Amino acid sequence: MMKRAAAALTLAIGACITALSPASADVRLKDLVDVEGVRGNDLVGYGLVIGLNGTGDTLRNSPYTEEALANILERLGVNVQGEDFRPNNVAAVLVTAELPPFSRRGSRIDVTVSSIGDAKSLSGGTLVMTPLNAADNQIYAVAQGSVLVSGFKAEGDAESVVEGVPTAGTIPGGAFVEKEIEFNFAQMPRIRLALRDPDFTTAERVETAINQSSGAPIARMMDAGTVELSLADGVDPARLISRIENITLQPAQKARVVIDQRSGTIVLGADVTVSTVAVSQGNLSIRITETPVVSQPNPFSRNGETIVVPRTTVDVFETGPGNIATVQQNVTLSDLVSGLNALGVSPREMIDILKTMKTAGALHAELVLQ
DSSP states (O other): OHHHHHHHHHHHHHSOOOOOOOOOOOEEGGGTEEETTOOOEEEEEEEEEEOOSSOSOOTTTOHHHHHHHHHHHHHTTOOOTTOOOOOSSEEEEEEEEEEOTTOOTTOEEEEEEEEOSSOSOOTTOEEEEEEEEOTTSOEEEEEEEEOBOSOEEEEOSSOEEEESOTTEEEEEEEEEEOSOOOOOGGGOSEEEEEESSOOHHHHHHHHHHHHHHHTSOOEEEEETTEEEEEOOTTOOHHHHHHHHTTOEEOOOOOOEEEEETTTTEEEEOTTOEEOSEEEEOOOEEEEEEEOOEEEOOOTTOTTOOOEEEOOEEEEEEEOOGGGEEEEOTTBOHHHHHHHHHHTTOOHHHHHHHHHHHHHTTOEESEEEEO
């Protein structure tokens, strides 16, 4: 069986098949670059979720929840000083959101609500009006609304079941923008395009595509991650971006192998190649079996007694030399995967093989481990 698998690997990988790399698909410029200065801003706030069905914070363990609740009630005209109240339907949360670029006053944005106390679930709760601050400690949005939770928790006296994360949820469109971030895009003297995956070849193709589309040398590649656009007199930056962002081109792709060791997922790029290398895949297996034997004394013997005689069997299984195969030079992605599958290699074992091939210098690709 091992020899047949090795032969299949040799036929699948060792064959010198010249395969052309598949052409990359045309990609819009807007999906490859970001415009300098056009970005979102993170917002954060502290608030309370009320209306929980007994799954809120234990106020004795979360005194900040009790203090925040007392402050809200006092602002609403309810005096609770000196009162002993212990509600279990309130939870302290942190509210996070991203303020998109060019957001205007009155626009709605999504928010994420996460418990910071010992609440068991935020399901069915409502976020009370919560101001959201940016890094400059200014309020840019106010959030409020019903929390949507995808997870749940059910428990009894002796067992509990948790599905998903019931202590975090979202409020779609749950915040109103109250303050705009000043950014005059129309007055920019020049525009810089930042490549999301810096690459000299891709940057040169972006420069060429923009110049050919505009009919003038307005784009200049500055480095692997930046292409600068010069603005002539009277040119509106917003209109220029709208004209060039739908230009399509083929970006250069790096040969890359991405491995998620937790789930055993392997993603190989189309340009991954290997040099000549010998691959041996196998393990040493030792099996120990105990079969004790009961020994009885002879009939009518004096002072005889029954004893248990141990019997141990040790079997050692080791992969033979027939499980070693040679991977020839310039093997393509499809040949490599087909050969490893023919060898009966599991995803976990394939991860070890790829890492070892990279260490040996035979795998010509960037190896990304997650």
